[in-house]
Amino acid sequence: MKIQVVENVQKVNDEVAAENRAELRARGVASVNLMGSPGCGKTAWLERTLEVLTAEMGVGVITGDLTTTRDAERIEDFTPHVVQINTGRGCHLEAHQVRQGLQRLDLDALDLLVIENVGNLICPVSWDLGQDRKVGMFSVTEGDDKPAKHPYVVLAADLILLNKIDLLPHVRFSRERFQEDVRAIRGDMDVLDVSATEGTGMDTWIDWLRTLAPATGTGQVVGAKTTD
Amino acid sequence: MKIQVVENVQKVNDEVAAENRAELRARGVASVNLMGSPGCGKTAWLERTLEVLTAEMGVGVITGDLTTTRDAERIEDFTPHVVQINTGRGCHLEAHQVRQGLQRLDLDALDLLVIENVGNLICPVSWDLGQDRKVGMFSVTEGDDKPAKHPYVVLAADLILLNKIDLLPHVRFSRERFQEDVRAIRGDMDVLDVSATEGTGMDTWIDWLRTLAPATGTGQVVGAKTTD
Numbered sequence: 259m260k261i262q263v264v265e266n267v268q269k270v271n272d273e274v275a276a277e278n279r280a281e282l283r284a285r286g287v288a289s290v291n292l293m294g295s296p297g298c299g300k301t302a303w304l305e306r307t308l309e310v311l312t313a314e315m316g317v318g319v320i321t322g323d324l325t326t327t328r329d330a331e332r333i334e335d336f337t338p339h340v341v342q343i344n345t346g347r348g349c350h351l352e353a354h355q356v357r358q359g360l361q362r363l364d365l366d367a368l369d370l371l372v373i374e375n376v377g378n379l380i381c382p383v384s385w386d387l388g389q390d391r392k393v394g395m396f397s398v399t400e401g402d403d404k405p406a407k408h409p410y411v412v413l414a415a416d417l418i419l420l421n422k423i424d425l426l427p428h429v430r431f432s433r434e435r436f437q438e439d440v441r442a443i444r445g446d447m448d449v450l451d452v453s454a455t456e457g458t459g460m461d462t463w464i465d466w467l468r469t470l471a472p473a474t475g476t477g478q479v480v481g482a483k484t485t486d
Numbered sequence: 487m488k489i490q491v492v493e494n495v496q497k498v499n500d501e502v503a504a505e506n507r508a509e510l511r512a513r514g515v516a517s518v519n520l521m522g523s524p525g526c527g528k529t530a531w532l533e534r535t536l537e538v539l540t541a542e543m544g545v546g547v548i549t550g551d552l553t554t555t556r557d558a559e560r561i562e563d564f565t566p567h568v569v570q571i572n573t574g575r576g577c578h579l580e581a582h583q584v585r586q587g588l589q590r591l592d593l594d595a596l597d598l599l600v601i602e603n604v605g606n607l608i609c610p611v612s613w614d615l616g617q618d619r620k621v622g623m624f625s626v627t628e629g630d631d632k633p634a635k636h637p638y639v640v641l642a643a644d645l646i647l648l649n650k651i652d653l654l655p656h657v658r659f660s661r662e663r664f665q666e667d668v669r670a671i672r673g674d675m676d677v678l679d680v681s682a683t684e685g686t687g688m689d690t691w692i693d694w695l696r697t698l699a700p701a702t703g704t705g706q707v708v709g710a711k712t713t714d
Contacts, residue, residue: 296523296607296636297628323635324608347638349577349608377635379524380552380577380606399627399650400525407551407605408524410575422627428656430683455658 271385274353278360278388285365287318288471289373291387293411294395295404296377299421301329302454303395304374308336310464315369315471320359322351322376329374339363350381353388370471379408390470397422398431406439417448417466424453499613502581506588506616513593515546516699517601519615521639522623523632524605527649529557530682531623532602536564538692543597543699548587550579550604557602567591578609581616598699607636618698625650626659634667645676645694652681 282289294300304319311317318339321329330342341359343351356373363371373389375382394415396404399422405412412418418440426433440447450466452459510517522528532547539545546567549557558570569587571579584601591599601617603610622643624632627650633640640646646668654661668675678694680687 295525295605295628296632297625325637326631326634328631328635347608347612349606376608377523378577378606378608380575380604381609384575397525397627399625399653400523403554403556404524406554407556409553425627425653425656428653 268384271353274357275386275388278353278356279390281360282365282371282388282390285368287365287368287371288467289371289387289389289391290467290470291373291375291382291389291392292395293375293379293382293392293415294377294419294421295379295397295400298377298395298397298400299454300374300377300395301332303419303421303452304372305332305336306454306457306460307372307463307467308333310460311370311467312337316367318363318365318368318371319374320351320356320363320371321374322355324348324376339368345376349376349378350385351375351387352385356387370467379404379411383410383414391416393417393419395419395421396436398426399429401430402432402436403439405436405443409443412440412443412447415447417450419459419463420449420451421454423451423458424456496612499581502585503614503616506581506584507618508616509588510593510599510616510618513596515593515596515599516695517599517615517617517619518695518698519601519603519610519617519620520623521603521607521610521620521643522605522647522649523607523625523628526605526623526625526628527682528602528605528623529560531647531649531680532600533560533564534682534685534688535600535691535695536561538688539598539695540565544595546591546593546596546599547602548579548584548591548599549602550583552576552604567596573604577604577606578613579603579615580613584615598695607632607639611638611642619644621645621647623647623649624664626654627657629658630660630664631667633664633671637671640668640671640675643675645678647687647691648677648679649682651679651686652684 319333320341322343325344327342330340333340341362343355392415394411450459520528547561548569550571553572555570558568561568569590571583620643622639678687
């Protein structure tokens with residue numbers, strides 16, 4: 259009984275996600291679903307990203323949190339295209355919430371949408387939102403064992419960001435062990451070392467985003483693939 | 487439909503949690519449910535705790551992770567009384583899993599059981615495991631906005647630990663803002679600054695645990711109250 263109901267909820271979610279995906283593509287908006295632990299630095303990294311990227315393309319953000327509008331307030335300093343979703347006790351964003359977000363955004367003004375998921379390494383992984391790409395963020399302060407202990411985010415992601423790389427001298431963290439564990443889960447996975455504080459890795463990240471949403475104004479998503 | 491089924495699952499969980507609580511009390515074992523983000527330092531803090539506490543009382547640990555036995559292997563260096571629970575894709579421990587853990591532990595050898603929940607600030611909060619006390623752990627590297635963004639763990643907890651306090655000079659974190667947000671949620675909440683790396687706060691923490699499980703060998707839990 260329980261399983262069947264959960265499957266139904268997932269099925270409805272996947273249908274709405276497919277609608278989101280179709281609409282975003284029709285409107286020429288590439289999309290990224292950014293997932294990571296509470297405090298891994300998703301919002302700080304987004305701030306730095308917007309600082310660079312809004313000069314060349316329209317970027318919107320849907321940001322999920324249990325409560326508060328703190329993330330949206332921070333993002334608003336960089337782009338007017340931002341919607342805060344409060345999930346209450348919900349541990350992840352669902353497609354219908356993103357759908358509501360899309361309805362409140364001026365999609366014609368956007369080339370790229372970043373969906374900052376609720377801070378959680380587990381639940382967001384299982385819910386398709388209609389995004390083109392999933393990005394998983396870890397940070398060195400969380401310890402080098404997190405990919406091994408949270409393999410599903412590594413399996414689901416198209417790119418792994420390792421944030422707070424500037425704090426490496428101050429914590430016990432083996433970069434090699436982290437990489438080995440990621441490789442054991444997904445041999446083909448790219449890991450990009452980044453620092454929201456110092457801007458490390460930003461050029462490579464921006465280039466990666468550009469391949470999703472070339473700032474041509476034509477609104478074509480190049481090389482988009484379906485993830486779920 | 488969905489809500490009713492979820493309620494049934496919660497109801498069954500609460501019944502098993504009550505059985506766990508009754509058994510632990512009958513056997514004279516105090517219990518703590520430790521909750522926090524992935525990488526906030528739960529296991530490292532437990533290692534330091536066991537280093538001190540096992541000299542004066544029997545301490546067991548049930549540790550929850552999606553996968554791997556890495557935490558149990560670390561804990562095993564300090565106490566033989568450890569059970570690793572793998573939840574698969576489950577984002578929290580449930581009472582029936584703790585029940586299975588209890589069946590594999592020698593409860594007569596224990597005065598205190600620490601249940602280290604799955605790394606997640608959201609889902610564990612809603613599931614009673616039968617513990618006497620809930621402890622919420624944050625860390626300074628996660629940012630000072632986490633209590634405001636995750637108020638339910640603050641509402642549920644009996645004590646908040648703020649870990650990695652030794653890293654304060656290296657991160658942007660307002661200790662005042664953190665405290666204000668905690669107070670706005672729970673005016674009566676104690677926050678204890680700790681460092682697993684340097685041992686900061688260990689004496690106070692050990693004293694707090696001693697009030698739960700006085701190392702008298704009589705096995706009486708003093709001042710235990712029910713949390714759920």
